Amino acid sequence: MQHVFGPVSSKRLGQSLGVDLLPMKSCTWNCVYCQLGKTREYVTERREFYSPEEILREIRQALQAGSHIDWITFVGSGETLLYKGIGRLIGEVKKITAIPVAVITNGSLLYLPEVRRELLQADAVLPSLNAGSEELYLRIDRPAPGFSFRPHLDGLIAFRREYKGKLWVEVMLLKGMNDSDDALLALSEAMQQVDPDMVHLVLPTRPAPEQQVSLPDTERIERAVSILSAVAPVVHPVKGGMDLGGVVDLLEAVTAIVSRHPVQERELRAALLARFSGDRELAERTLQDLFSSGLFDSVEQAGEVYWIPS
Ligand code: SF4
Known part of the structure; x- marks a missing residue:
């Protein structure tokens, strides 16, 4: 062609x-x-x-x-x-x-x-x-x-x-x-x-x-x-894995990251999964709890969901 x-x-x-x-x-x-x-x-x-x-x-x-x-x-x-x-x-x-x-x-x-x-x-x-x-x-x-x-x-x-x-x-x-x-x-x-x-x-x-x-x-x-x-x-032009492993206050940490640049929901989910040693249910529940805080909005682009500050 x-x-x-x-x-x-x-x-x-x-x-x-x-x-x-x-x-x-x-x-x-x-x-x-x-x-x-x-x-x-x-x-x-x-x-x-x-x-x-x-x-x-x-x-x-x-x-x-x-x-x-x-x-x-x-x-x-x-x-x-x-x-x-x-x-x-x-x-x-x-x-x-x-x-x-x-x-x-x-x-x-x-x-x-x-x-x-x-x-x-x-x-x-x-x-x-x-x-x-x-x-x-x-x-x-x-x-x-x-x-x-x-x-x-x-x-x-x-x-x-x-x-x-x-x-x-x-x-x-x-x-x-x-x-x-x-x-x-x-x-x-x-x-x-x-x-x-x-x-x-x-x-x-x-x-x-x-x-x-x-x-x-x-x-x-x-x-x-x-x-x-x-x-x-x-x-953000540089993709990087997010590490939430040693974080004490998850809401504070995620808010700080999202305030600097949109974060792929997929990346956030992966970081939570790693933090909870592969416990999918806990990772998913935590993701939903974070979103219910009202501090974030989500936007979709090219089939990818991003979190931005609300
Ligand atoms: S093709 Fe795009 S990058 Fe290249 S000169 Fe034209 S506008 Fe610039």
């Missing part, structure tokens, strides 16, 4: 069937962290790069294979929304399956009303917001001439007002670029204007074209989680 790949296991979207709508690498940006390599030539004009029938035929074929799929995800070898007619594709996919549709985008074209309209039927949209200032936006995202920070942010804000689905904004955290307190506070202010349902904090764990790209220190990651959590629940 030329356009459809997977399903691949994704932390954010479970089993995700990817649909690539673009020739490699067609993008409005040239991010310092891009795993696809440098953007040799910017593409800014929207086009129907491939026939929609060809793409839909591949999606149908992949669905017939019968694998478990949590999401059908439009994610390109570049900027997904450059595909003119993505709205029609989403509509057609919805006619053939009840599997939810996600769109991963850099969000740079959301300032255009016709682009925003094309996304209204998607179940989740995951745009990028890596900076809270023009200076950092130019340094990290390195957009094509004519693109600037304010229209990018305004596009996200306008989209949020019009869109009823899940808006999960992605932030790539980069050492020495957007991980300082100043940068994070500016980002948080911008994020507040967007008002997403969740923030997905991600790290540059794959090879990047630029040598200056590196992983932030743990302390900076925690700081980013803490600052951005004031705006929306933040999906």
Whole structure:
């Protein structure tokens, strides 16, 4: 298949069937962290790069294979929304399956009303917001001439007002670029204007074209989680087993963890099971007692239940 790949296991979207709508690498940006390599030539004009029938035929074929799929995800070898007619594709996919549709985008074209309209039927949209200032936006995202920070942010804000689905904004955290307190506070202010349902904090764990790209220190990651959590629940970029073994006051400990970042219910259940030496009944009862305290809410994302502060 030329356009459809997977399903691949994704932390954010479970089993995700990817649909690539673009020739490699067609993008409005040239991010310092891009795993696809440098953007040799910017593409800014929207086009129907491939026939929609060809793409839909591949999606149908992949669905017939019968694998478990949590999401059908439009994610390109570049900027997904450059595909003119993505709205029609989403509509057609919805006619053939009840599997939810996600769109991963850099969000740079959301300032255009016709682009925003094309996304209204998607179940989740995951745009990028890596900076809270023009200076950092130019340094990290390195957009094509004519693109600037304010229209990018305004596009996200306008989209949020019009869109009823899940808006999960992605932030790539980069050492020495957007991980300082100043940068994070500016980002948080911008994020507040967007008002997403969740923030997905991600790290540059794959090879990047630029040598200056590196992983932030743990302390900076925690700081980013803490600052951005004031705006929306933040999906922590580092999965780690939770240890509740020696904890005296479980409610206090779980409250402290959940106040810093959303916690997978599955992870919490596993930690309680370990604490109670595999006693499932006790672990489950304790989980329910903790939840009944009223200190937590639960949200679902990609089939995963997260606890957040109530
Ligand atoms: S928006 Fe995505 S594809 Fe485009 S340069 Fe940035 S990371 Fe690469």
